[in-house]
Amino acid sequence: MPYQFECSEGSCQFRIRSSSSDEVERLVRAHVRMVHNGRIDRADLERGIDRVELA
Numbered sequence: 001m002p003y004q005f006e007c008s009e010g011s012c013q014f015r016i017r018s019s020s021s022d023e024v025e026r027l028v029r030a031h032v033r034m035v036h037n038g039r040i041d042r043a044d045l046e047r048g049i050d051r052v053e054l055a
C-alpha cells in the first residue's frame, strides 16, 4: 500500500509517495534537513504520512 507525505511547512509544495513507509520517512527527513534546515519530530512525521488507496 503506497504511503504519501505532504510537507506542511509554510508554502512548501514537497510531496513524496512510496510503497515503503521507511523510504517515505527517510526522504522526508532528508527534505526537512536540506530545505527547512531543521528536523521533524517522529510524531509529526507519523501524523503526516497518509496511506493512499489505489483506485
Ligand SMILES: [Zn+2]
Residues within 6 Å of the ligand: 007, 008, 009, 012, 013, 014, 031, 032, 035, 036
Ligand atoms: Zn518542505
